[in-house]
């Protein structure tokens with residue numbers, strides 16, 4: 001019988017195989033999904049597992065939905081490959097352990113677990129944050145089942161958008177996938193900003209950049225017309241926002257956008273993610289990159305809309321004028 005550690009190492013090898021797509025990729029993600037779901041006997045009908053948590057910087061999805069994220073083949077592969085690349089780059093610059101803050105682990109610590117099987121605990125150390133108590137408990141169980149306790153610097157059930165990084169923790173990498181398409185609803189922006197205020201520019205953020213464009217297209221038509229880039233959310237953007245804001249009341253830039261003739265055109269948010277270096281998720285690569293309809297109050301032809309990102313219980317791009 002193959003041990004769960006051996007199975008994990010086998011799937012990890014296939015997930016890290018340096019090709020965008022290959023025959024063993026989907027079987028590896030499916031195999032890992034089955035392994036983790038079997039270990040935890042997750043009951044899809046359980047109300048507790050389906051319940052989301054509302055926070056001041058966004059919605060934390062319930063344990064079942066967080067667990068299911070693993071199934072998105074390209075999302076999971078590219079985030080793990082990108083983090084692997086970032087660890088390699090850091091290890092080329094300094095001695096381990098590379099300190100990684102992983103914010104929003106879900107019940108499986110999906111993006112960290114394969115890397116724990118690949119590296120030694122003297123090379124990587126994780127600080128694991130999860131706001132949902134059920135997900136947090138299952139994540140700790142997962143770590144214990146695989147015997148990966150040595151890889152954990154700290155594990156805390158806390159809100160990553162307000163958590164204070166301890167003075168003795170110098171983070172090399174911050175990793176978080178707490179987002180939805182169009183930077184809608186989930187707290188990615190608030191979480192990343194919290195860590196940007198507490199780390200220096202040498203800390204690698206994964207994802208490195210999230211770009212959201214406002215585009216228009218007629219229904220049933222594939223090709224889109226670019227109207228404006230609403231945000232290029234990267235370290236430089238966060239640094240300038242931090243400089244301009246007081247008391248962490250983030251004031252996002254305001255965009256005035258002339259509207260096209262809207263009779264046949266609908267507006268959408270288009271999300272592209274640079275996870276790290278060449279690891280990207282482009283339009284339609286995952287659910288994070290699906291076009292999101294952007295509803296506006298009745299437009300009059302030839303007018304403009306004024307759009308701003310806002311962090312609140314449901315973060316979103318809003319029409320503010």
Ligand SMILES: C[S@@+](CC[C@H](N)C(=O)[O-])C[C@H]1O[C@@H](n2cnc3c(N)ncnc32)[C@H](O)[C@@H]1O
Pocket residue numbers: 055059060061062063065066067069070103104105106107109110111129130131132135158159160161177178179187191
């Ligand atoms: C989209 S799931 C991703 C799960 C896993 N990291 C993955 O990539 O498959 C996001 C997870 O982040 C957690 N989360 C959301 N907001 C959070 C916050 N403010 N602080 C800590 N965890 C949070 C959710 O509870 C959920 O488990």
